[in-house]
Amino acid sequence: MTLFLRFRCSSSYSSTSALTTITTIAAPVPAASSLSVASLLFSCRSLRSLEQIHPLIIRKGLEQHQVLVCRFLVLCTSLAELRYASDVFYRVSSPNLFLWNTLLNASSNLSPLSDTLSFFNLMRRSQCPDGFSFPCLIKSCSSHAAFFLGASLHSAILHLGLEDDLFIRTSLINFYGKCSHVDASRKLFDTMLNRNEVSWTAMIAVYFSSCDTVTARFLFDKMPERNLITWNVMIDGYVKAGDLANARKLFEEMPQRNEISFTSMIDGYAKSGDMDSARFLFEQFNNKDVFSWSAMISGYAQSYKPTEAFKLFLEMHNRKIRPDQVVLVGLMSACAQLGRTSIAKWVDQYVSQRFLDANGPRVLAAMIDMNAKCGNMKRAAFLFNSMQTKDLVSYCSMMQGCSIHGSGAQAAELFDRMLEEGIVPDDVAFTVILTACGQAGLIEDGSRYFKMMKDEYGIVPSPDHYACMVDLLGRAGLMGEAYKFVKSMPVEPHAGVWGALLSACKMHCNRELAEIALQRLCEVEPENAGNLVSMSNIYAADDRWADVSQIRNIMRLRGLRKIPGCTWVYS
DNA sequence: ATAGGGTTAG
Structure with a gap:
């Protein structure tokens, strides 16, 4: 007092x-x-x-x-x-x-879960936890997918008679959903004494995360009152499920929108490659925040429109919006596509001069990738070596860098070192290492990794992985093996697979197999003139000039022209 | 005076 x-x-x-x-x-x-x-x-x-x-x-x-x-x-x-x-x-x-x-x-919000738990135990020596003690704790268990800890907290909640607390119950609905126990969530939801928008929204979000858009929608239509977050959860849920039409419909219907509504929608369009629709909404939206800028910038980067990405970044800079780590990743991935040493250097300096936080593993990986693709392998290696804890993504960037610069053996060495460190490779990592093996002609290593991927890591090979293997075998001149490999595929080969076969045929002048590959390529990507050009080169090398002119005729009839390639020459 | 449901990255 x-x-x-x-x-x-x-x-x-x-x-x-x-x-x-x-x-x-x-x-x-x-x-x-x-x-x-x-x-x-x-x-x-x-x-x-x-x-x-x-x-x-x-x-x-x-x-x-x-x-x-x-x-x-x-x-x-x-x-x-x-x-x-x-x-x-x-x-x-x-x-x-x-x-x-x-x-x-x-x-719960700022520390590792174990620290929070020991603090909770310390607290229990002098206090009896109440309804305010659990929601954050449970939330922390949800985000860490700590099922057993969360379940034991749930039993403590039951013991204290706090299960009917609205906040606690909502956090439990979310928790069981995050641990993919949708039925447990639903049971808690159904037996609630009273519900509000938050508990309804939590339940809807659980259904979206278990890919059940129908039940999510059913609850949305049924719930008595909705708020902005409810609408946003619906939009984001539809976007993540790839249902852009329904997402957009709700976006237009909702009584008011905020930056998250816009960003979810923009991000959905950007990820589906529809940058025009994304741009349209982006221009309409006045309160652009970092999230919406980063959705656009990464969208352009992923659609291979690096110049657009770079232009937007400059505009953002001019509007005095401080880029965050995600924006930097998008920017760097765009610059990697531009492939120019001068731009990579500029970005590098921009980041250090403005004291931007570039120490996250994702940013470092993007930085390694950018430098490697812009021909500054020294800088890439320096960044990689100075990382205290190298993660999967940074290893991938570095391996890809090695692969681009023709040191496939070094990439394979890195891959093995990564495995020794206990890092578990995913499908992308295998695509990287298989590509590296292909470019360096390491047939044995490549085949070993392919087998390892299937047998040890249980990854089902994607058409991309098969394309890598066809490339690997084809470059080595094992044309029969390569074709056998294509025919053994359990999934339909895509253009990349046939394209790899065709370029191997070109390299080893295998006309018969090339004709087969071309026929399939004309079905799956008729608009790609490059395939016909390759074929005409094969005919020319074989002195089949009549066939060459026939190909040229086909191209003229279809109005196809080869898109001129471009090369950056580094000094 | 304290708590629950929603956003971006190879």
């Missing part, structure tokens, strides 16, 4: 102090001390002001003021500064349940 009074005193003192300052025009009083801590807490929006408030609480003797400390902890959580929070918390001599819960929630 006395402390509370002291707090009030200091706040009234500050107003007199301000008056004194005005009347006497004395030496400047530090701004922070003339304002009350409470109002400082209210207006604090950055780490800098937090750093000023922290010593102030100590100096003004407000460390035992639990309401104030509680506000301080919430502020620390929003600024992701757990150190200040726990520092202040542990100075409180007997923190009440409010404070314990607040720090527990801070920890």
Whole structure:
């Protein structure tokens, strides 16, 4: 109580102090001390002001003021500064349940799950957890897919008689859904005493994550009231399910939209390659945030429109929006496609000069990829070697870099080192290493990896993987083997497979097999003139000039022209 | 004074 009074005193003192300052025009009083801590807490929006408030609480003797400390902890959580929070918390001599819960929630949001759990156990020595203690904890279990921990917390909840708490139950619905126990979620939902928009929305999101759009829609139509998040969950759910038509329909129907509604929709179009529709919505949208810019920039990068991606990045820069890690990944992947050393250097400098956070594994991987594709293998290797913990994606970037620069053997070495480190390769990693083996003519290694992929890692080979193998065998001149391989495919070969076969035929002047491949290519990608050009080259090499002119006729009749290739020559 | 459901990356 006395402390509370002291707090009030200091706040009234500050107003007199301000008056004194005005009347006497004395030496400047530090701004922070003339304002009350409470109002400082209210207006604090950055780490800098937090750093000023922290010593102030100590100096003004407000460390035992639990309401104030509680506000301080919430502020620390929003600024992701757990150190200040726990520092202040542990100075409180007997923190009440409010404070314990607040720090527990801070920890759930900012710490590893194991730390949060030990804090929870510490808390239980002096407090009985209530309805505010569990939701964040359960949420943390959901995001870490910690099924057993979450389930044991659930039994503690039952034991404490807290299962009917609306917040707790909603977090449990989400938790069981994330652990793919949809039935358990639904049971909790059906037996609820009362539901609100949040619990309905949680249930809908669970159905979308289990790919059940029909039930999700059924609940959406049935629920009594919807809010913005409900609509956004529906749009995002349809987008992720590839149903852009329904997503767009709801997008047009919804009473109000925010940046997430726009970004989900834009991202959906961008990922499906429909950059025109994405751009249309993007232009319509006034409050563009980093998410929407990054959706557009990565969309252009993935659609192989690096110039558009780069232009948008510059526009974003001009509008003074600070790029985040995802934007940097998109930008770098666009620059990798441009393949110019000067641009790669520019991006490298841009990032370091602006102190942008480029230490995430994804950004580093993109940076390695960009440098490798822009011919600066030294820089790529430097970045790769300076990574303390190399992950799957960075290994892939580096292996692909080696492969591009003709050192397939080095790529294979890296792949084996990666396995030794205990990193589990995925389908993309195998595509990279198989391509590398193909380019270096490492038949034995390639075949070994292909077998390893199927037998040891249980990955079903995709048409891309088969194309790599056909390329590998074909380059080595094992044409019969390559063709046998194509015929053995359990899935329909796509253009990449036949294309690999055709180029192998061109390399080894195998006219008969080339004719077979071309026939199939004309079915799957009739618009690609390159295939016909390859074929005419094969005929020409075989002195079959009548066939050559026949191909030329076909091309003229279909109005096909070879798209001129372009090469960047590095110095 | 404390809590639950929604967004981007090879």
